[in-house]
Amino acid sequence: MSAPKKVVLAYSGGLDTSIILKWLQTEYGCEVVTFTADLGQGEELEPARKKAEMLGIKPENIFIEDVREEFVRDFVFPMFRANAVYEGLYLLGTSIARPLISKRLVEIAEATGADAVAHGATGKGNDQVRFELAAYALNPDIKVIAPWREWDLTSRTKLLEFAEAHQIPVAKDKRGEAPFSVDANLLHTSSEGKVLEDPAQEAPDYVYQRTVHPEEAPDTPEYIEIGFEKGDAVSINGEAMSPATILTELNEYGRKHGIGRLDLVEGRFVGMKSRGIYETPGGTILLEAHRGIESITMDRGAMHLKDQLMPQYAELIYNGFWYSPEREMLQAAIDKSQEFVSGTVRVKLYKGLASTVGRWSDNSLYSEAHVTFEEDAGAYDQKDAAGFIQLNALRLKLLAARERRIKK
Amino acid sequence: MSAPKKVVLAYSGGLDTSIILKWLQTEYGCEVVTFTADLGQGEELEPARKKAEMLGIKPENIFIEDVREEFVRDFVFPMFRANAVYEGLYLLGTSIARPLISKRLVEIAEATGADAVAHGATGKGNDQVRFELAAYALNPDIKVIAPWREWDLTSRTKLLEFAEAHQIPVAKDKRGEAPFSVDANLLHTSSEGKVLEDPAQEAPDYVYQRTVHPEEAPDTPEYIEIGFEKGDAVSINGEAMSPATILTELNEYGRKHGIGRLDLVEGRFVGMKSRGIYETPGGTILLEAHRGIESITMDRGAMHLKDQLMPQYAELIYNGFWYSPEREMLQAAIDKSQEFVSGTVRVKLYKGLASTVGRWSDNSLYSEAHVTFEEDAGAYDQKDAAGFIQLNALRLKLLAARERRIKK
Amino acid sequence: MSAPKKVVLAYSGGLDTSIILKWLQTEYGCEVVTFTADLGQGEELEPARKKAEMLGIKPENIFIEDVREEFVRDFVFPMFRANAVYEGLYLLGTSIARPLISKRLVEIAEATGADAVAHGATGKGNDQVRFELAAYALNPDIKVIAPWREWDLTSRTKLLEFAEAHQIPVAKDKRGEAPFSVDANLLHTSSEGKVLEDPAQEAPDYVYQRTVHPEEAPDTPEYIEIGFEKGDAVSINGEAMSPATILTELNEYGRKHGIGRLDLVEGRFVGMKSRGIYETPGGTILLEAHRGIESITMDRGAMHLKDQLMPQYAELIYNGFWYSPEREMLQAAIDKSQEFVSGTVRVKLYKGLASTVGRWSDNSLYSEAHVTFEEDAGAYDQKDAAGFIQLNALRLKLLAARERRIKK
């Protein structure tokens, strides 16, 4: 790979990406463009601008954007249509944010004439894969620079020395090492590393930052009603809201009731297992409610196929293949299944639990006439069941007859 | 179908199956054998013997058996190895009990020279299918009698008249109709029908019989440690127990902490949707813990394949195909995956939530050396990730290049 | 089911459906509407009109339609996009025609105010299921009449007596029983029953009607080039043609070269196994060519997902679930995968074999630069493979290390 001339860096404004910024300038002598996105991580973005300017980035090379609506509308919601969970439990909060960041990095590179993009993910994790696969899938000629895989700043000490040598300000609380590493966006907060590295030990209370402890949540349940249109949440308690607003609101409900905590050991795409603490307050409520509205509006055949496809869909997102033809194929199937997934779900929130307790829809397939224990006025002829069972049983009978024949 | 001469009836001792017993005698003039199983439903069995005798069944034709250990060991545990849930949520508590009952019905029929078996399931539900597919799969020549699909006792009034006409005692509280219908065994209690038929309405509190309300559960979390061997639970808090004992214990923990409630609308195999309230206290804890022990002992490749196969496996059980070659094929794959799933999981129980908070095992695949944020002494070469990403990206790059080429 | 007042009958003009026509009139006293479709079965349709008139059908109640283009465009081609084969071998020629017939039956019923449709499929086969599921999926209130399941004309003798009693002319060659039963349309001809019922015996030569014997096919291979657009064939040897024309042409090529014969024992949806002889001359060439064009235009990820989904897709079509949400979901995924499947395939035809020998496309993903054994000018860095392998191996190494650790 020839040396990059102009690099778009995914820049948070924090110490690590500031060091990367400076390292790119010094290592490659290249122009740096910064991209700082508000994905709902809950941090001010303007300080990042100031810091970038201070590090010598030209104003026209500083890109700061609020992408929360795009994030929820084009990434989070499509994924939730699938009820995607990785390894049975993880709601993919980090995974789903990476393709959007890469998309903007590549777009900004094309707009500014940059030939490379750079990110601050390490060489051990999944995020490097997600950033880079997405970038290459969107621009096959882009260069991707992953300083953590390249440089020799392999210890905290060396990093701080580099920072000092290049006049990068280091906040006092960053002098020592953080007890764990955090990633956050509107969908979730994840924590991993350091104090969490022994999976036998319960995570310390202070790791959780996004939700109150269930024990400290209100003693009285709260009920909310979530409205859906074609598989996406569109309202809370009857009030229509934009995608990002809904997720923000659900996060607040989830935070308050201690909902959406997960302590997981997972298999990384790069081959080892890692342990993470995830907090997905709003997403956890949303998944429950989405299952609820599907339960009355989606046919069994469609639902079972969807459930069967989900693990591969989740794996693709986890592994960084959002921009792949097979993810798009699965998305087409999933989206097709959501045409009638509209209606309202009533969810009970209480000390860590989000439970569907009611659901209704103009599109409901639930037919009290068919299912009732009472007289059904001919909606269903119980005698049909005899033939249904006989023909379903026929192949099993032939198998059993063979077994008896052979045994003799 | 020619008339049966001798019928083995799945007999609970309750009013409905007593009416069936008498109806079989009067309708077909056939000898009746009763089979009453203790599956952990929490009822005394001896009254069933008395009642059968009173209805004229010969003592040698009365079979009363405690099958709880067989139920958990040979049905519940194999199913939990798969983390089986139907439509994302239902733990299959009723479905998994039916094959065992059919197996014993067929065995008793063969032992007593009976040519038929009979059950008390209605023509609208899944249970008729499960009973009958299992019976036919085990004996292709057996006759199965499903009185609810045959007789004209189509109203409560007619049933009670029949009971009266045949001196079947009717308990006072059975004169009126039950507000909902219940099925129970060691794994779960399900409730459906009548007051539950409007899926928009929250289920009344009195429907729940197996668990305390989360709001009334202890205010302090409780921790337990569940030991596993090859995918099956073998101990609680270090004390070894038999399968049925473990599930009984876990049920008590779950009951106390309000764990395992589910309000679900599901797609029945016979075609309509129904709404059920399920309580699976011990099973819910067990599923969480099993996921926990798998997370450190099972390889990602195996786990993802298993997750992908699970929905079909669960559907097979739900639909009554326990005794089918495809269920056995999936079981072979699932059992193969459990060889190393041994170790201990620590679970926190609190107001409806069962959460894994720690897990350890001699078979752990978790390698702190590989995953650590600290120096890893060469366990992992971050530079490998570059090649890994490049080759995973290659096909995506070729796709992107094509897209650009065509657009031009 | 109340008696039908007006019935639309799938009418071939042959003896059996003529008897059904008359039986509907006499059994139900209902008005009969006939629908005769040209699906490419190779028979004149006008005689069916004459015969219907003779049997008392009013002219406005006789519908005769050429649906060949619709058949190929909307049913055959979408199915071939999936490379659908049932049980590894069967190209679904009968299965795919049934939904179209049912669709027109239901549409004509709605147009003529009929409350029922009728078909001539027996109670043992798959076709009854396919006709009826399609009809119910398109009109939930339609009645479907399947005379073969209802009447007592259970022997050849009784059928002929009924025909005679009702002045239905019986061709001389129909007096005796046919040695096997045939279904034909533009995609295939199937033969089953009677002389074919022993699956150990080779099918007699005279069963094959659609293709020459490979032994009698030309001794010289013939080459053709098939053009594709988005997964569908659009030209032969550079000449653009309509869907039905292409399939007709390919049938002629296949017939001449003895291509597309299949002797199969298959599992029917209704539970038993049956043996069929299928001739799918054009379809067999088309499948080969479609695989050929996909091989250079479709990404590996997309193709492998598609291959994995195919068996369920084929099963759905075979079982009669063309009009089901899960088939439509799969179709959405499959169609998505075909966006770039355009180009040309060269196929060699010779004595029963159709073999792809060349393929090219503007959308080709094949990159000689990457794959060449020669110098590749940096298109591919072989060193990347080392990292790729290391990270793919990591989890296997961790597994192997565990195995060694435990064994000690």
Next chain:
Amino acid sequence: MSAPKKVVLAYSGGLDTSIILKWLQTEYGCEVVTFTADLGQGEELEPARKKAEMLGIKPENIFIEDVREEFVRDFVFPMFRANAVYEGLYLLGTSIARPLISKRLVEIAEATGADAVAHGATGKGNDQVRFELAAYALNPDIKVIAPWREWDLTSRTKLLEFAEAHQIPVAKDKRGEAPFSVDANLLHTSSEGKVLEDPAQEAPDYVYQRTVHPEEAPDTPEYIEIGFEKGDAVSINGEAMSPATILTELNEYGRKHGIGRLDLVEGRFVGMKSRGIYETPGGTILLEAHRGIESITMDRGAMHLKDQLMPQYAELIYNGFWYSPEREMLQAAIDKSQEFVSGTVRVKLYKGLASTVGRWSDNSLYSEAHVTFEEDAGAYDQKDAAGFIQLNALRLKLLAARERRIKK
């Protein structure tokens, strides 16, 4: 990676692996052990011994083994139980040989105290991945050396110079470059590269080495009968044979009749597409016959599940994951399905085509009594089909009713 001390090399005796042998000695100064396997590639092995001795390998370090029986019994046959084909067509002849070679390399390394193994696969292909993943899965501490990825002998000229410099004899016909590259074993011969690199061009006749041209095959068909036990071929025309003998015989039949040629463009695991010419004469007959015996002895439910799992199974083998837990899980499911797959298949061989024309078995599930068009003596009640269809249709009717309700 520290330098290897003793390396076991997969050694063919040819020029390329002789250069590797010498390069390992000179580059690493390490002791070399050679392993030459008879996998049925059709070459004498003793010359390899002579050549190894001449290149300075100690006699006790030269391993020459006939592994044909193990190859067919433990690798080829288990794979054929699955009817495995990659991307719809490729019978995986190269892929399935690699794990066996790696297994012996690792075992010999352990027996001789070697710390590394080496292979002659290039950095662009799948074989490097297969060799190495298998080696690491069997010994996590083994070093694997892939000279083609490491050295600078990047042109034919340099290779020949190196050979000359090190007194490696170069056969005259190896002075020029081969027009394509070949891999062969008992299952297949593959050819790729050079003259085959344009996928639009038909492969020249001289590429095919293992089969006669169909045009030159006998003008008269030949019939053979293949016997199976539990899914594996055990006899031809009634004569019992060992696995390798059977495959050898089938190869001869296939060769003679021009069976098993394939011209394929396939997606490599390393990301690019390549074009190969495969000849799998015996395997092609075996696949056809195995499908044939399954068709009467395997239940539909089992078969459809197996068909659905097959593409992932084939992909795992193609990608080099033979020794992975997920392949073993799938194998457990597949092997379970083969318990009753015993019997005989009659296959017609003619000018490139192998066609099943008859099959019989004591385990047959085919029931003429059920399927017959004649009177079936009550084996099947056609009226059952009505109920079967009604309940299968119920969910489709509910969907259709919703659609009509909404449209209004």
